[in-house]
Structure formats: structure tokens, C-alpha cells
Amino acid sequence: MPEIPEIQVIVDGIEKEVVGSQVEDIIVFDGRRVDDNIKQVVGTSLESVRRHGKAIILQFGDTTVMFHLRLHGFVRIVDDISFPEKGWIVAFHMGDKYLVLGDTRKLAEAKLVSEDELKTSPDASQIDENTFKDIVSSSGTIKSTLMNQEKILGLGNRYVDEILWRAHIHPTKKGRDLTDDEIHKIFITMKEVLDEAYRQGGDEHYTDVYGNPGRWSSSVHGKKVCPVCGTPLKKVKVGGRTSYICPKCQPEP
Numbered sequence: 001m002p003e004i005p006e007i008q009v010i011v012d013g014i015e016k017e018v019v020g021s022q023v024e025d026i027i028v029f030d031g032r033r034v035d036d037n038i039k040q041v042v043g044t045s046l047e048s049v050r051r052h053g054k055a056i057i058l059q060f061g062d063t064t065v066m067f068h069l070r071l072h073g074f075v076r077i078v079d080d081i082s083f084p085e086k087g088w089i090v091a092f093h094m095g096d097k098y099l100v101l102g103d104t105r106k107l108a109e110a111k112l113v114s115e116d117e118l119k120t121s122p123d124a125s126q127i128d129e130n131t132f133k134d135i136v137s138s139s140g141t142i143k144s145t146l147m148n149q150e151k152i153l154g155l156g157n158r159y160v161d162e163i164l165w166r167a168h169i170h171p172t173k174k175g176r177d178l179t180d181d182e183i184h185k186i187f188i189t190m191k192e193v194l195d196e197a198y199r200q201g202g203d204e205h206y207t208d209v210y211g212n213p214g215r216w217s218s219s220v221h222g223k224k225v226c227p228v229c230g231t232p233l234k235k236v237k238v239g240g241r242t243s244y245i246c247p248k249c250q251p252e253p
């Protein structure tokens with residue numbers, strides 16, 4: 001699933017290419033994944049675009065459109081839609097370009113939202129350390145808390161595995177059992193990983209609006225061996241999600 005760095009890379013591309021342009025038309029390829037009222041933005045201009053957790057928020061006059069990419073969604077900006085690619089859901093014709101939302105697994109969606117429908121939890125890239133400490137010092141496991149969008153916005157399985165591996169914390173460790181030093185380490189590592197991945201254009205499995213993949217690669221998620229100590233990585237289920245851990249660097253609590 002695209003997380004903060006990948007979504008921010010897409011938002012930057014939309015900002016550069018189509019913010020300020022007027023919507024001439026909307027071409028729907030898959031009506032099941034598009035709001036019935038989406039055409040009400042035709043004739044308005046895209047005033048701004050921003051990231052809200054793992055969602056993309058597009059402001060057209062008084063109308064707010066949310067793109068949610070789910071697990072494998074993508075956004076493209078193209079000059080021509082005569083030959084739609086596999087998975088295209090909707091295209092916004094804007095000036096001489098098209099802003100396209102797609103998903104080969106057809107889970108991404110474009111819908112109209114109101115501000116109060118958006119979750120209000122703090123974003124992982126902006127949260128301050130005291131607020132972070134209050135949130136993670138709960139009874140839940142650290143991994144489940146970090147992935148819970150009701151508590152912190154923007155992180156998913158891949159970056160949480162990286163953060164906990166780099167911080168030497170086992171994902172099933174309970175928040176209330178973490179020391180102040182451990183929480184500090186997780187906080188600093190979270191900021192470092194998100195910043196590093198963003199600077200590298202996001203994760204290698206996802207693309208920017210031109211279709212170019214990111215250059216960041218996870219150290220553990222989907223990998224076989226710990227790059228630090230050489231121990232074979234283990235897969236464990238935490239909160240129903242597969243976590244990659246190094247049994248040596250991340251001792252069981």
C-alpha cells in the first residue's frame with residue numbers, strides 16, 4: 001500500500017502539472033469506483049492538492065475530491081487517453097493534460113468528501129514527540145498502534161516494519177512496556193525513514209505521476225536476510241498483517 005512518501009510524491013506531481021487548471025471534462029472508465037456526482041467539478045479549477053494520511057485531497061472550488069489508492073492504486077498525468085492502460089478508473093481532462101486515477105485490482109476510488117468526513121488523527125510526518133508518546137504508550141502492540149489510522153495517519157505495513165527493525169523493537173511489544181528511550185528511538189527513526197524514502201521518490205514498488213518507480217527499498221519487508229546481522233528474517237502475524245522481523249535484532253518481548 002502506498003504510504004506517506006509515495007502519496008507525497010504523487011501530490012507533488014499533481015501540484016506541478018495541473019494545479020490551477022480548469023476541468024474540461026471527466027471520463028469515467030469504471031463507474032463502480034467513482035462518485036456518482038463527480039462531474040460537478042467540470043468547469044471548476046483545481047485550486048490545491050494535499051496529502052491527508054494515505055489519501056489525496058483535491059480542492060475544486062467548493063468541492064473536495066478524495067483519491068484513495070488502497071493497496072495498488074496509481075495516479076498518472078498523461079497527454080493522451082486514446083489508449084487507456086489496464087486498470088484506469090477515471091480521467092480528469094485539464095488543460096492539455098489528463099489526470100488519471102487507476103488500479104489494476106480496482107480497489108482505488110475517487111469520491112466527493114466533506115472536511116468533517118476526514119479523520120483528525122495526527123499525521124506521522126508532522127506529529128510532535130509528546131503527542132506520539134501519549135498515543136503509543138497504550139495497551140496495544142506497537143505495530144498495531146502505528147498502523148491504526150484512528151490514532152496516527154499515514155503509516156502502513158512496509159514502513160512500520162522498517163521503523164521497528166531499525167529501532168530494534170519487536171512488533172508485538174506492548175506500547176505500555178516500552179521505555180522512554182525506546183519510544184524516543186521509534187519516533188526519531190519514523191521521521192528518518194519517512195524523510196529518507198520521500199527524498200528517494202518513495203518505495204520501488206510504486207510510481208510517480210509519470211510512471212517512474214521510487215528508488216527506496218525496504219531493508220526487511222519482503223526480504224529474506226537481515227542486512228545488518230545476516231540472520232534469516234522471520235514472518236510473524238501481528239494484528240492480521242504479516243510482519244518481517246529479524247529474530248536477533250528484534251528480540252521477542
Ligand SMILES: [Zn+2]
Nearest residue numbers: 226229246249
Ligand atoms: Zn538482524
